[in-house]
Amino acid sequence: GNSVTQMEGPVTLSEEAFLTINCTYTATGYPSLFWYVQYPGEGLQLLLKATKADDKGSNKGFEATYRKETTSFHLEKGSVQVSDSAVYFCALGFSSGSARQLTFGSGTQLTVLP
């Protein structure tokens, strides 16, 4: 079956530090890959996505590259801010009939200290 394994948190960094959150996946076929972010008290927001191997998704200074050879989609940011404190979810998605199916990782809590 499909599964996503994320780096366990919580992760605590100082402002302007470099961030990496590891994500690897197991899937049959070629899924699309996503990072979602959940700020305190809110729902999930799409952060970035990649739909095929070697694609790089980017948004708000965050980047992730779809690596088929290592089945990975690690999230990186060069300089984090306090406002980046949130829970980050890696997910893979397939089409299922006329709907989409997402499989999520367990989430990684990030806290950025001033």
Add this chain to the structure above:
Amino acid sequence: ETGVTQTPRHLVMGMTNKKSLKCEQHLGHNAMYWYKQSAKKPLELMFVYSLEERVENNSVPSRFSPECPNSSHLFLHLHTLQPEDSALYLCASSQGPGVGNTIYFGEGSWLTVV
């Protein structure tokens, strides 16, 4: 404003009550979803509706009853819930199965069963 609106944002109900969660999407999508987010567990897909037909029911107990009267609205009817059903319930929508089509989430309804 995410395009997916959920009400109420917070709900406290007794185990013998009947209540409903409502979701409305303003994005013109044709698929809608209910997810459950519990503490320290990955997001769980509960129900999928595509073109107002239920296409997925992931072994969800019958005390949860979904309803999709049209492509813009989705309900989750709740009755005789248990305390372990306390969680964040997230509604989402997407436009068809195309590669890369994104699932958009609402802000969630926090449910507490007492």
